[in-house]
Amino acid sequence: MSANLKIISDLRNFITLSSQHSELKQMFTSSPKDFTRKRKLPFEFVVGMLLNFFKRSYDIEISDFFHHIDAEELTASKSAFCQQRTKINSFFFSCLNSILIDSFHVHYKNEVKRWKEMRLIAIDGSTSYLIDNKEVTKHFGxxxxxxxxxxxxxxxxxxxxxxxxIVRANMYPISMSEQKIAAHWLPTYAPDMLLIYDRAYPGFESIFHHQNKEQPQPFLMRCPVGFSLEVIAFVKSGLDDAMGTLKADKAPRRSLKAQGFLVKAKATIAVRFIRVVLDDGTIEVLITNLFDQQKYPHSEFKALYFM
Structure with missing residues (x-):
């Protein structure tokens, strides 16, 4: 069996298990009563339709779905489909995506592309306009x-x-900052992932959490040239590559204390500063915890970040 068919089989098995296992079904539906009675649109049918990404009218897509599964005697209205679809919690699709990613790494084990044995994970945020609906507006803002x-x-x-x-993606209320969401995601990343961030993400607190996981999380962050006194001093030094530290100011110490971490007033955290000069002469500064200058030479960081 080809790797792709094995991945599809893993996804199908998870969908079937989710529809038949009572505890899983309760996790993935809005109410314990959802999908308990035998209907024309059971859990696995609705999921299958959603994964087909409707491109035409609902009536045509629903009719075609029943045709493809050799159940042409069945019919369902678009209203019935919409009602059933609202019963499936979005958490199910997050788990399904995790199954997809894990299955990819199992069945394509020797073909997974890496940079120096690490997977490169770029993390970034955006915003999206939503429909003008009272419930949607109340939740998202x-x-x-x-x-x-x-x-x-x-x-x-x-x-x-x-x-x-896509390793992970989600939508949140507009009041939540990208930095807080990124921090919330940090425990979910594997130690062989190099996390790449733009200049919205660096800070003592963020770097502290990356460094103080059970296994330090590799990271590469771009930061403004005026980000801190230490970064300013690095830029003025004229060096392209240097080991340095970042000082814990009051705000990150206070925040970390609230999370149960006691950081002393004069505490610092070790980092590596990388100077990158763009084609137009603009200087960019990258911060990383890839300290081995032989294994991770300065010459590779410009291309690495711009991935």
């Missing part, structure tokens, strides 16, 4: 200016840039 307000959500995505796979 609004953003506005002098021209008016609109319902808006925050989106964050972790993307395996070499294998072209």
């Amino acid at each position: 609004t953003h506005g200016n002098q021209r008016g307000t609109a319902t808006l959500s925050r989106i964050l995505c972790a993307f395996d840039v070499l294998n072209k796979i």
Whole structure:
């Protein structure tokens, strides 16, 4: 069996297990009563339809779905489909994506692309305009200016840039910052993932959490040239590559204390500063915990970050 068929088989098995295992079904549905009675649109049928990504009218897509599974005697209205679809919790699709990623790494084990034995995971955020619906607006919030307000959500995505796979993605209320979401995701990453961030993410607290996991999480962060006194001093030094430290100011110490971490007033954290000069002469500064200058030479970081 080809790797792709094995992956499809893993996904099908998970969907079937989710529809038949009572505890799993309760985790993935809105109510314990959902999908308990025998209907024309059971859990696995609705999931199958959603994974087909409807491109035509619901009536045509539903009819075609029943045709493809040799159940042409069955019919269902688009209203019935919409009602059944709202019963499936979005958490199910997060788990399904995790199954997909794990299955890919199992069945394509020797073909997974890596950079120096690490998977490269780029993390970035955006926003998305949503429909003007009372419940949607209440959950996600609004953003506005002098021209008016609109319902808006925050989106964050972790993307395996070499294998072209979305490792994780989710949508949040606009009031949540990208930095807080990224920090919440940190425990879910594997030790062989190199996390790449833009200049919205660096900070003592963020770097502290990356360094103090059970196994330090490799990271590469771009930071503004005026980010801190230490970064300013590095830029002025003229060096391209240097070991240094970042000092814990009051705000990150206070935040870390609230999380149960006691950081002393004069505490520092070790980092490596990398200077990158763009084609137009602009200086960029990267911060990383890849300290081995022989294994990770300065010459590779410009291309690495721009992945």
